[in-house]
Amino acid sequence: MKVPVPIPGIQIGALQHQRCHPSKEKDMVKIDLPKERQHDWKEVMLKKMAEVLEKYRSVRLFMDICVKCGACADKCQFFLGSGDPSNMPVARADLFRKVYKRYFTLGGKIWGRANEAEELTESVLQDWVTYFYQCSECRRCSVFCPYGIDTAEITMAAREVMAAAGIATKYVTEVVAKVYDTGNNLGIWSPAWKDNCSFLEEDLKDTEGLDIKFPVDAVGAEVLLVPPSADNFVNTNTMIGYAKMFHAAGISWTTSTYCNEGGNFGLFLNYANLKKINNRILEAARELKVKKIYWGE
Amino acid sequence: MMAKFLFIILPYVSAAIFVLGVLYRFWVWGRTPVPLRIVTTPAPRTRAGVVWRLIGDALWFPNLFKGEKLLWAAGFSFHTLLWLLMLRHLRYFLYPVSGWVEGIQALGLYAGYFVPIPLAVLFARRLVCEKVLYISILGDFFSLLLLLSITISGVLLGVFFRTYLVDVKAMIQGLIHFHPSVLQVHWLFGLHFLLVMVLLIYFPFSKLMHSGGLFLSPTRNQRANFEERFVNPWDFPVAYNPLNLSTPEKYHQALAGPKEGTKE
Numbered sequence: 098m099k100v101p102v103p104i105p106g107i108q109i110g111a112l113q114h115q116r117c118h119p120s121k122e123k124d125m126v127k128i129d130l131p132k133e134r135q136h137d138w139k140e141v142m143l144k145k146m147a148e149v150l151e152k153y154r155s156v157r158l159f160m161d162i163c164v165k166c167g168a169c170a171d172k173c174q175f176f177l178g179s180g181d182p183s184n185m186p187v188a189r190a191d192l193f194r195k196v197y198k199r200y201f202t203l204g205g206k207i208w209g210r211a212n213e214a215e216e217l218t219e220s221v222l223q224d225w226v227t228y229f230y231q232c233s234e235c236r237r238c239s240v241f242c243p244y245g246i247d248t249a250e251i252t253m254a255a256r257e258v259m260a261a262a263g264i265a266t267k268y269v270t271e272v273v274a275k276v277y278d279t280g281n282n283l284g285i286w287s288p289a290w291k292d293n294c295s296f297l298e299e300d301l302k303d304t305e306g307l308d309i310k311f312p313v314d315a316v317g318a319e320v321l322l323v324p325p326s327a328d329n330f331v332n333t334n335t336m337i338g339y340a341k342m343f344h345a346a347g348i349s350w351t352t353s354t355y356c357n358e359g360g361n362f363g364l365f366l367n368y369a370n371l372k373k374i375n376n377r378i379l380e381a382a383r384e385l386k387v388k389k390i391y392w393g394e
Numbered sequence: 395m396m397a398k399f400l401f402i403i404l405p406y407v408s409a410a411i412f413v414l415g416v417l418y419r420f421w422v423w424g425r426t427p428v429p430l431r432i433v434t435t436p437a438p439r440t441r442a443g444v445v446w447r448l449i450g451d452a453l454w455f456p457n458l459f460k461g462e463k464l465l466w467a468a469g470f471s472f473h474t475l476l477w478l479l480m481l482r483h484l485r486y487f488l489y490p491v492s493g494w495v496e497g498i499q500a501l502g503l504y505a506g507y508f509v510p511i512p513l514a515v516l517f518a519r520r521l522v523c524e525k526v527l528y529i530s531i532l533g534d535f536f537s538l539l540l541l542l543s544i545t546i547s548g549v550l551l552g553v554f555f556r557t558y559l560v561d562v563k564a565m566i567q568g569l570i571h572f573h574p575s576v577l578q579v580h581w582l583f584g585l586h587f588l589l590v591m592v593l594l595i596y597f598p599f600s601k602l603m604h605s606g607g608l609f610l611s612p613t614r615n616q617r618a619n620f621e622e623r624f625v626n627p628w629d630f631p632v633a634y635n636p637l638n639l640s641t642p643e644k645y646h647q648a649l650a651g652p653k654e655g656t657k658e
Contacts, residue, residue: 107524127637152628154426155612161419162607165534166469167526168461182528191529204599213531239434241461243451243469244604245613247432277638287648314649355645368429373632380642384649 104171105180112181117230117266124267124274128370131263138262139217143200145261146254150201155250160197162244163187169238169248175231183228186238186248192224193255222264229255230266234364257367265366272362273370280355280377281326282362287354293329294352297337309344311336314385315351321387322350323378325394326358350391356381359394400584400591401565402574408591415598416606423610429626433616444615451614468519472512478505479548486559486566506552509545513538533600540593547586557583 122132135141150157165187171177175184182188191213198205198214205214215221232252239247259265275284285293294311301307312318320343328335329352343350356377363371382390438444450456455473458466482502485491517538520530551557557579565577577583597603609615634641 107528127635129633129635151426152429154423154428154610155432157426158423158607158610158612161423162601162604162611164601164604165526165529165531166458166465167523167529168458168465170525170529172461182525185525185529187529211532213533236434239613241457243455243457244608245434245451245457245611247434247613250432276640277634278640280640316649354648355640355642369630369632372629373634376632381645384642384645 102177104177107182108180109182112175112179112184112231113227115231116227117268120265120267120270124270125263125265127274127277128270128366130260130265130270130367134263138222138264141262142217142222142258145258146196147201149254149257150197153250153254155247156254159190159244159246159251160194163190163194163246166243168241168243169246172238172241173248174233174235174237183224184231186242186246189228189232190246190248190251192221192228193251196221222259225255225259226264229259253364253367256365260367269362269365273366273374276358276362276374276377280353281358282360283326283330283358285326285330285357290329290352290354290357293333297329297333297340300333301337301340307341307344309340311340312349312351314354315349316385318349318351318385318387320348320350320389320391321378321382321385322352323356323359323381323390323392323394324352325360328393329357351385351387353381353385355384359392361394397576397578397584400588401569401577404588404591405569405574408594412594412597416603419598419603420606420610423607427627428612428616429628431616431620431624432612433618434613435618437616437618439618441617444617448609448615451608464515465519468512468515472509472516475505475509475512478502479509479545482506486563487570489563489567503552506545507549510542510549513542513545517542537596537600537602540589540596544586544589544593547582547589551580551583551586555580555582 120130125132150160167185167187169186170188171185173184173186173189175181176186183192195205195213195215196217198212199209199216200206202214204212208214229252232248234249234252236247236249239245239249256265272282275282278284279286281290291313294313298309298311301309322339322343324336324339325332328339339350361371361374363369363374378390378392438447453474455466455470458469478498479502481495481498482505484495485499488495517535520526520534520538561577561579562583565575568574
């Protein structure tokens with residue numbers, strides 16, 4: 098098998114200094130999370146961990162059945178690029194597993210460190226913040242695991258647990274907060290969205306002589322188009338492409354200023370925001386009384 | 395006294411721990427809901443497809459084959475040989491012995507002789523490969539050493555310290571029919587038997603539960619039937635907070651209000 102990337106030897110702590118910026122208070126309050134790290138973060142996190150273990154079979158099962166065969170070890174791009182052993186999917190999951198064993202299993206309570214169980218201390222939390230935000234949730238590891246252990250599920254669980262105690266990163270929380278203000282990740286306000294659409298209409302008329310509309314918030318259209326918001330902002334040729342396709346097919350369509358983004362950053366934060374952002378597509382579709390949703394990203 | 399503990403008390407204790415422990419683990423996994431469809435693609439679309447996929451996963455480990463060939467070869471040969479030699483041991487539990495158990499007797503014997511080899515490879519791999527050594531914990535070495543001791547003592551019993559198996563079978567039949575008796579045998583057989591009891595006790599609390607857990611793994615046992623609605627049993631309604639500027643109510647009002655540009 099041809100290996101496109103040389104598999105690095107392990108370099109402990111190679112990416113330990115690579116940290117995401119912490120979240121800001123102004124964003125956290127808009128997305129129903131504690132505005133900063135709680136003083137009783139440990140208790141909050143353990144309580145949330147117990148809840149997550151009761152709500153997700155994936156998390157509990159994956160904690161229990163990993164045999165540490167190492168099949169996933171060299172399958173993560175974050176490990177391949179850095180050699181940091183904490184970025185091997187199994188080692189990333191172990192960050193969660195050692196706390197799980199300490200507080201939620203008999204073996205961990207009795208045998209302690211000999212059974213890799215560890216207290217949830219400040220240094221463990223620092224590792225969580227570092228390495229659970231060095232996972233892109235691509236799920237490549239699950240393809241190579243003989244039991245389909247999906248480290249993305251564990252990453253999501255860990256982020257959910259941290260978020261409950263007010264620990265998150267700015268990149269994610271800022272984007273999620275923007276969605277509840279503007280309907281998209283980029284923070285394009287509705288007048289700007291409409292203006293961009295009419296600009297593209299004019300552009301198309303001037304350059305190609307085509308009279309094609311870019312409807313916005315058109316109630317009763319057949320199709321609601323939920324594009325990546327960058328398509329109406331940066332990759333405008335893609336947006337023009339959509340319009341031409343709909344025009345040629347003779348389908349009435351619209352975009353919505355309430356939901357003009359297919360990407361969902363709630364995936365990188367917690368279930369409540371994941372669901373809330375996803376739900377906006379349905380809310381927009383119901384308000385606009387469309388028959389179909391075309392949904393990109 | 396020792397013999398009484400080993401051949402009368404311990405077997406019942408370890409069998410009880412094994413059965414109750416495994417049932418408990420399945421109960422905990424089974425009661426925990428699966429909120430989302432997280433099946434790994436390419437995934438089957440039908441239930442029959444899922445059954446085939448799980449059988450394949452359990453018997454020949456295609457995911458390992460995709461990744462690491464040495465690990466696959468060692469893992470696959472170990473598990474296959476283990477199946478054969480465990481089925482061969484059924485002859486001590488069945489009376490009369492079924493024809494197919496007789497049939498695989500020779501195969502099972504050879505499987506027993508070879509099974510320490512993949513185990514040794516797996517053990518060496520844990521020590522030699524730095525990535526695997528990094529993730530290994532005491533339990534990983536313990537499981538391998540336990541299985542190695544059981545299989546090597548078994549081979550020695552079969553080749554050098556041959557036990558009078560009629561007595562062994564009588565002892566096991568006695569256990570099954572609840573009138574156990576003490577067995578007078580070579581100490582090596584006692585060790586072999588003791589280690590198996592330790593394995594039974596250790597099994598439900600360890601990673602060895604991967605054998606059953608595989609079948610409950612949501613990424614492997616779900617279907618790719620994305621056209622059907624998947625209901626999350628603990629779902630909750632969304633709620634907007636007063637600081638959010640773009641809410642369903644505000645959008646509704648904006649759509650109902652005067653159209654922009656109508657003033658012109």
